[in-house]
Amino acid sequence: xxxxxxxxxxxxxxxxxxxxxxxxxxxxxxxxxxxxxxxxxxxxxxxxxxxxxxxxxxxxxxxxxxxxxxxxxxxxxxxxxxxxxxxxxxxxxxxxxxxxxxxxxxxxxxxxxxxxxxxxxxxxxxxxxxxxxxxxxxxxxxxxxxxxxxxxxxxxxxxxxxxxxxxxxxxxxxxxxxxx
Numbered sequence: 138x139x140x141x142x143x144x145x146x147x148x149x150x151x152x153x154x155x156x157x158x159x160x161x162x163x164x165x166x167x168x169x170x171x172x173x174x175x176x177x178x179x180x181x182x183x184x185x186x187x188x189x190x191x192x193x194x195x196x197x198x199x200x201x202x203x204x205x206x207x208x209x210x211x212x213x214x215x216x217x218x219x220x221x222x223x224x225x226x227x228x229x230x231x232x233x234x235x236x237x238x239x240x241x242x243x244x245x246x247x248x249x250x251x252x253x254x255x256x257x258x259x260x261x262x263x264x265x266x267x268x269x270x271x272x273x274x275x276x277x278x279x280x281x282x283x284x285x286x287x288x289x290x291x292x293x294x295x296x297x298x299x300x301x302x303x304x305x306x307x308x309x310x311x312x313x314x315x316x317x
């Protein structure tokens with residue numbers, strides 16, 4: 138769990154969340170005083186995923202919050218959204234530990250997916266940082282289908298060393314009750 142200002146991010150497993158089985162993902166809560174003002178849940182099936190929630194349960198270096206946020210925002214805006222892939226090694230260690238579906242460890246699998254435009258980031262919507270952990274929420278696409286990317290990073294010595302992600306599809310239409 139990380140928190141900044143009025144935002145709380147929980148990264149967890151959700152066993153038996155739906156009839157189809159176990160899920161893993163992020164719950165993002167915006168508080169207004171002591172009340173929950175908004176809540177988002179981004180889940181994906183946990184079957185066949187590397188250990189998603191195998192991480193410390195809190196930030197151990199709160200003094201790194203500002204630097205961690207600035208580095209991840211710059212990486213997101215310039216490398217993921219801006220497509221400046223030659224600079225990726227300025228932000229990520231070569232032996233990056235991925236806890237993301239379909240990506241092996243290391244920087245090479247991520248570079249291949251981004252270079253082939255299989256995943257395209259378009260806009261950063263939210264950043265929540267605490268200590269060495271930073272979550273970003275971005276819109277974009279996967280195989281030309283609209284998607285939202287939830288990426289959690291752990292930094293060490295001002296470099297991204299670990300990455301967890303959940304990617305959700307954007308529905309083509311929203312239920313009427315959501316739009317009222």
